[in-house]
Amino acid sequence: MSDWSKFIGLPLWFWLFILPTLISLICLFLQNKIEIIFKPIWKILDKIYFFSGIIAAISMCLILLIIIAQMVTRWTGIIFEGSTEFAGYAMASTSFFALAYALSKGAHIRVSIFLNLNSFTKKWLDIFALFISSIIATFFARYAIKTNFMSEMLNDRTQGQDQIPEAIVYILEMFITSPTNWISMWSNYEGKWIFTPVWIPQLPMSIGTILLAICLWDHLSRLLITNKSEIKSDIVK
């Protein structure tokens, strides 16, 4: 467990696994007494899931545009370096950003045979499944972020031929450096194109998996408080 460094005095696993579990227990015992606190949070979260779904949809359009551009450039003899890598990045962005959105819309599949046995399993098995899923998704998100940070620290570059303007890296780096260092950071800026640092296309992976984990814990709290699942599929109309 050396991998779980301390964060604000307590090991990381406390913040990631124990704390949400405690909150869920509070939800279980207090039920609708605390609904009033959670309601506004649910509203905001629903908007966030939908918004990330929209980003995923835009990424999907990007895949289409990149592939069309690839075909057009091939016919006209212009070279579009790294088009397959860019399409791959857009693909990852589509998948990861849509994870939470798809979950809240009931698009992810599960074996519901025992779930539909009776009203007892309908509630308690669903709670159990949501809890286990939340743990797994949190584990997933934690390592996605770790890998993302490692790629940035080691300055991992793409294996392909894809290049992006250096400015993108600088703008994104501004978020993780303190404003006092911004001037010295930009003084190195040369305005050239560089091989894509892997951490940039990996950002959607971190964001998407965090949202998935939040979405699962969130729906667990909803089920515990309101006693009904809000994950409903609209496939069967």
Place this chain on the structure above:
Amino acid sequence: MTEILATVIFLFSLFFLLGSSVWVGLSLIGVAWIGIELFTSRPAGDAMITTIWTGASSWTLTALPLFIWMGEILYRTRLSEDMFKGLSPWMRWLPGGLLHTNIAGCTLFAAVSGSSAATLTTVGKMSIPELRKRGYPEYMIIGTLAGAATLGLMIPPSLTLIVYGVSINESITKLFMAGVIPGLILSLLFMLYIVFWYFYFPNERPGAEKSIGIKQMITESKFLLPILALVIIVIGSMYFGWATATEAAAVGVVGALTLAFSQGSLTWKTFSNSLMGATRTSAMIALILMGAAFLSLSMGFTGLPRALANYIDGLNLSPIVLIASLTIFYIILGMFLDGISSVVLTMAIVEPMIRQAGIDVIWFGIFVVVVVEMAQVTPPIGFNLFVLQGMTKHEISYIAKTAIPMVALMVLMVIILVIWPELATWLPDTIRQRGN
């Protein structure tokens, strides 16, 4: 010894997680996590992300969302009415009459959509009420539709075949081509079943259709032209090597948008609905693929797949026995899991096994698709059953019963594939030569 222990633990945790209705993709991640922690000293999380990232950002996978999107666009057009109108003049002459529109409609829509559920709803939306009105027996309407809709999984573009190709690193174009002839044969078998019904139960035949002139026949079938053109462009461009599978998908999306636009059914609402719908479905499949990638990594660490392949090899089973047992295995699995999940879940184990046994992987892809097609219509979990239940309000058990003859035909298809493997391997071989 550790291998037996590993098998038991993998199987137990898998059934436990899936059974407690944890989402399939997350269950796979969970099982893999347990496996890595127990049987290796490697850091589970880092290995997981490396594998998942490589898989999720791969170029081959980009065909998946685009083909889903293409199907979603067409699903929201006036296509289902047009298809019924266009097909019925041709089908009314066949023994069995308009029931054949179920099969022909599914075959045609399967060629532009990779999903069985979309095929089912698009065709059923129109054909169920029309066929009922004309007095065809209910069990024939439902049964043929439930069975034929599974062609969506077989005839290219097929989501199951993309997923299979991505899992075992094989050319998706080749797999698509391999699916064409078996898909057509399967739909022919379904049609023969209707013909058989027509002659065997003459008292169930509805009254004869009023005849129409050849001129009207041609005017009605002009509705079919745009969709036929789209099929030819998408499949043709792959066959002749003008486009990769992904590029063909992009062409398909543009074509579907154009078609919807020319029909006047492309509004902002249908566009955004198709886009968001496709986003959801592709995220669903992507999560399962992520879990499966991690699970095969984890199982690879334990050496289980290789050991099992060696064990099976040591048994000296003939390929026929191996295929027969795999068929039974997949049918049982398919009762609880959907097709895509059962394919990705088993590939880590089954791939070394079939390669060891010298079975052609392209052929095996088609075999697997036929077998998991059955999963769509076998209770208790069968996706087509759910969709049909939503559409017709019949009991699942009734729908499943009507589909039994179609399942039998699919088993027959497996036997045909075993006897004549060239049905699947011939067409992809011809494109290979063209490529050189």
